[in-house]
Amino acid sequence: MSALRWLASLLATAALAAASTESCSETWISFGESSFLLSSGNASWFDAFTECHRLGGKLASIQSQRENDFLHGMLTVCGVDKAWIGLTDAFINTVFKWADKEDLTFLNFGPGEPSGSGDHASEDCVEMRQDLEYQWNDEYCMVKRRFLCRKSTE
Numbered sequence: 774m775s776a777l778r779w780l781a782s783l784l785a786t787a788a789l790a791a792a793s794t795e796s797c798s799e800t801w802i803s804f805g806e807s808s809f810l811l812s813s814g815n816a817s818w819f820d821a822f823t824e825c826h827r828l829g830g831k832l833a834s835i836q837s838q839r840e841n842d843f844l845h846g847m848l849t850v851c852g853v854d855k856a857w858i859g860l861t862d863a864f865i866n867t868v869f870k871w872a873d874k875e876d877l878t879f880l881n882f883g884p885g886e887p888s889g890s891g892d893h894a895s896e897d898c899v900e901m902r903q904d905l906e907y908q909w910n911d912e913y914c915m916v917k918r919r920f921l922c923r924k925s926t927e
């Protein structure tokens with residue numbers, strides 16, 4: 774990790790530390806013009822998609838490095854090593870789309886990822902992973918993970 778990246782993630786983590794108990798208990802946490810929620814339970818990507826709707830949001834898109842740093846901090850504070858985000862190529866292989874229909878303006882796959890977008894078409898859902906420094910990995914959609922939801926802050 775570069776020094777700058779490290780510092781940014783440290784700051785994001787520090788900003789979250791004050792609200793750590795709250796952010797780890799399935800509560801909407803405001804960041805910029807959006808709020809994010811970390812699930813308390815595990816679910817397949819598709820069940821996570823449904824569950825975020827039930828909670829009043831959508832499976833989270835990540836639209837900037839700042840947002841990625843913020844969520845990196847949230848997952849670090851809460852001790853979560855893998856979490857679903859709202860990116861998938863389940864509909865057209867290798868064409869990744871956000872579940873909330875936002876434009877794909879920011880991409881943050883880790884080295885060698887997405888690995889299942891070529892001949893191995895079965896990895897169609899995207900997670901943030903600690904072992905990729907919370908960059909992204911495509912994974913089998915039926916694997917159960919904690920997940921991140923997003924909504925506009927009223």
Ligand SMILES: [Ca+2]
Nearest residue numbers: 889890896897
């Ligand atoms: Ca795929």
Ligand SMILES: [Ca+2]
Nearest residue numbers: 888889910911
């Ligand atoms: Ca992969």
